[in-house]
Each structure stands twice: as C-alpha cells, then as structure tokens.
Amino acid sequence: MLVDDQSDVDELVDRVQQELARQVEDEMSRHSDGAEPEGFERALAGRLIDEVLSVAIKERAGRGKPFLDPGKEWFVKRSVMAEMFGLGRLEPLLADEGIENIDIIGNEPVWLSYSDGTVMRAPRIAPSDEALLRWLQRVAARYGRTEHSINSTSPLLNMELPGGERLAATVEVTDRPHISIRRHRLSKTGLEDLRQRGMISTAQLALLRAAVRAEKNVVVCGRQRAGKTTLLRALCWEIPPDERFATLETEFELGLHRHRDRFPAVVAFEERARTAEGIGGNVAGLSQLVWQSLRMHTTRTIVGEVRGREIIPMLDALSTGGSGSLSTLHARNAGDAVNRMARLCLEGNSAWTPELAHETVAHAIDLIVHIDLLADGGSLDRYVAQVVSVEAGEYGRPARTYLFDRTKAPDRCGARRSVPTGNVPTDIEDYERAGFDRNWLTCGSDGEWIMPPRGGGRDA
Numbered sequence: 001m002l003v004d005d006q007s008d009v010d011e012l013v014d015r016v017q018q019e020l021a022r023q024v025e026d027e028m029s030r031h032s033d034g035a036e037p038e039g040f041e042r043a044l045a046g047r048l049i050d051e052v053l054s055v056a057i058k059e060r061a062g063r064g065k066p067f068l069d070p071g072k073e074w075f076v077k078r079s080v081m082a083e084m085f086g087l088g089r090l091e092p093l094l095a096d097e098g099i100e101n102i103d104i105i106g107n108e109p110v111w112l113s114y115s116d117g118t119v120m121r122a123p124r125i126a127p128s129d130e131a132l133l134r135w136l137q138r139v140a141a142r143y144g145r146t147e148h149s150i151n152s153t154s155p156l157l158n159m160e161l162p163g164g165e166r167l168a169a170t171v172e173v174t175d176r177p178h179i180s181i182r183r184h185r186l187s188k189t190g191l192e193d194l195r196q197r198g199m200i201s202t203a204q205l206a207l208l209r210a211a212v213r214a215e216k217n218v219v220v221c222g223r224q225r226a227g228k229t230t231l232l233r234a235l236c237w238e239i240p241p242d243e244r245f246a247t248l249e250t251e252f253e254l255g256l257h258r259h260r261d262r263f264p265a266v267v268a269f270e271e272r273a274r275t276a277e278g279i280g281g282n283v284a285g286l287s288q289l290v291w292q293s294l295r296m297h298t299t300r301t302i303v304g305e306v307r308g309r310e311i312i313p314m315l316d317a318l319s320t321g322g323s324g325s326l327s328t329l330h331a332r333n334a335g336d337a338v339n340r341m342a343r344l345c346l347e348g349n350s351a352w353t354p355e356l357a358h359e360t361v362a363h364a365i366d367l368i369v370h371i372d373l374l375a376d377g378g379s380l381d382r383y384v385a386q387v388v389s390v391e392a393g394e395y396g397r398p399a400r401t402y403l404f405d406r407t408k409a410p411d412r413c414g415a416r417r418s419v420p421t422g423n424v425p426t427d428i429e430d431y432e433r434a435g436f437d438r439n440w441l442t443c444g445s446d447g448e449w450i451m452p453p454r455g456g457g458r459d460a
Helices: 003-029 040-062 070-085 088-094 129-143 191-196 202-213 228-236 286-294 311-319 334-348 354-364 428-433
Strands: 099-105 110-114 119-122 156-160 166-170 178-182 218-222 246-249 267-270 301-303 326-330 367-376 379-392 398-406 418-420
Touching: 003 040, 003 070, 003 129, 040 070, 070 088, 070 129, 088 099, 129 156, 191 202, 191 228, 202 218, 202 228, 202 379, 202 398, 202 428, 218 228, 218 334, 228 326, 228 367, 246 286, 267 286, 286 301, 286 311, 301 311, 311 334, 311 354, 326 334, 334 354, 334 367, 334 379, 334 398, 354 379, 354 398, 379 418
Parallel strands: 218 326, 218 367, 246 267, 246 301, 301 326
Antiparallel strands: 099 110, 099 178, 110 119, 156 166, 166 178, 367 379, 379 398, 398 418
C-alpha cells in the first residue's frame, strides 16, 4: 500500500478497534459472574467486528472515501483482532530472529537494531501518539503478571512480553510516548556456544566452568548491550540440573524458569513495585526478595542486575556463607566494578563506612568478568576482556589479581582479545578440584580463541 493509503487504513483500524473494544466491554459487563469460558472475549469480538467495520466504512464513504475491496477489509479485521488480542504490528518484528532492539517514538517509523550492528527503520506501530498509548495500555493490562498500568499518574512501565522480551515505556515524563523492547534470543546458549561465537576463549571457558562448579561468587560487568545477561545465562547452564537456586530480577530476562526440563527446581522471583495509585500491596523489591530467597532453601542466588540497595543483603548473604552466586553490574572495567559495588553499599545505607563497604565486597566476591563491546567493520564484537580474582588484601580492602587482560600485542591472537596474564589466584586449588588445569593460566598461550569473521556480526 502507498503511504497515504496506509495512513488511511491505519486510522480505520484504530477507529474500529476503539468501537469494538467498547462494545465488547459493554457485553462482557453483562456477564459479571466471571464464568465465561476461555476465549469467550475473543469469540465475542469476532461476532461483532463485521457490524462495527460496516458502520465505519459507511461513515467513511459519507466523507467521500472509497469503499474497501475484500483484501483490505480482511487486512483491517485481522489488524483489529491483532491489536485487541495480540501485539498488533509488533508481532512480525518479534518474529524476526535478527532483531535485538526495537525503539518506538510516538507514531514515527520504528527503529530496529540488529545483532550485527545494523540499524533500520520499519513502519509505525500506531497512527497517532494517542493510539500508541492505548495500544500500550492494552498490552500492560493483558500481559502484565501484576498490576501493570501506564498513564499520567503511572508514567513508567517495565514488563515482560509473552515471548520473554523486555519492554520499557515512558509517557508524560518524555516529550512523546517512548517504548524500548529488548529481545534475548539466545535463551539456551551455553559457554561452549559463546566460545564458538568468539565471546570467550577456551581457557576462559575452562575457568568459568570451574568457577560455577566450585561455587565461586561471580560478577559479570560491562556497559549496556555488552552481553552481560547472555554470559550470565550461559553460566547458569553450568549449574547442576537438580540444584535448587533462586533468580531475582526486576523483570524476567534470564528465562530459566521457562526451561523446567533443565532447571526443575529453580525459584524465579520478579520485583513487584507499588503503582502510583497505591496498588500492589506489600512492595516486593529486590532487597526483600534477596532475604526471601534465602529462607526458601536455595543454594545460590542469581541477581539479574545489581542496581541499588539490594547489593547490601546480597553481599551480606555471600560474605556469611553464601556460595556460587552470580550477578551482573554496569561498570567500565573490572576494577571499576569493585568501586561501584562499594558505592552502591554506601548509597544503600548511610551508616556504612567506605572501609566496611570495601571489606564486604572483598569477602563476598571471588571473580569479576568484564565484557567489552566494540564496533568492528560494521558489526558488533563482544568478548570477555578481563577476568579478575578478588580477595581481601591489606586493611581488608579488595585485592585484585588479573587472570586475563587485554593483550598489548594484538598479533598474539590476531585481534583485540584478552590473554592469560600468567597470574594464578590464591584459591587455585578450588578451581582445580572442579576440573580446571592451571596450565591454561601459566603456559603462555593466547587462551585459544575462535575468532569471529570480520564484518559478520556477533550475537549476544
């Protein structure tokens, strides 16, 4: 369809959807006993849509618009039903395996970011900003597990879509409705898959696998889109299948609970925040969920991302006997990750001193893994740039031992990559009991990288 023609059809879809939704809601209110069978609402809309569309087409003709041919009528009905009971025009975008991020600004053409770094535009999701807001409100009401809503009094929305995608949206506090959707496509990716993609070396794989088996506390850090969640998920796939552990997230992203065949005993927690209207009962933030998970006989705590006060109960639990826990953190490098964790402790409790914060980090964290993200010939190259062992040093402050670091001689491994430094952690025997060979750190090799093809793009 031409642009003007498409705009006309978009407006018709929006108008029919609004009227159909009103009629369906009125009819549903007459069945207040709540005993309607599954699919009743959709079946009701299917019975009413022909009449609603016919009235809209006649009104449209009265304004000098042409009647629709059968193909366009079918398109309008399909689009209306998709808007009401699905994700509308978002659905084909989510079906594209190459798309990593979808960004929407009002009724403008959509921005698509692909895993190889390509950025493209796609047709708009809604004909107007108001229509986009109505679509967003329907999605929040239909797919939110808790009291998700977005309006002038609740201008922020964070939720999970049916396929596991993360949706973040803002209204009122931004110039127009803004929506960002992040897709995590590699839900079953393990460490070996990441090695084949050039994200970790063979030596790093061996160390990280041993770290999980030895129940070391590991923090994965990096900047946005670096692949932190992808690596965290891969580490989780090294946890024994029969182990009962907890995942704690603001919105479900790891998705381990969707693989009960592999993780039959996982306890998946999602933060529940109070809405602006006061709905939500007892607020269950990450800080509370950390303590709750410890009372539920879990062996490990997996925190999707450490951002604030939840770091205090988490580090306290780890330093007093917790083991094998994993988390991610925004940080520019492994060294900055230590300082950032200490800063979060101080921000979370004014009674803490810098000395206590650093000492707690030193006793709680065993390993920091930093991922770098670089643009390389039009593609995105993600790789583990640093692996650092952490222990309590002088005056209880964190002492860092770099096990892998960026090479200063790129020709050692043919590209920008991190190589073993020759250093060995003081707790090397723990890793060796878990199957690690210290020669990976000391033999002087580059760690055996499988290099990604240039310009080919990297998934994460």
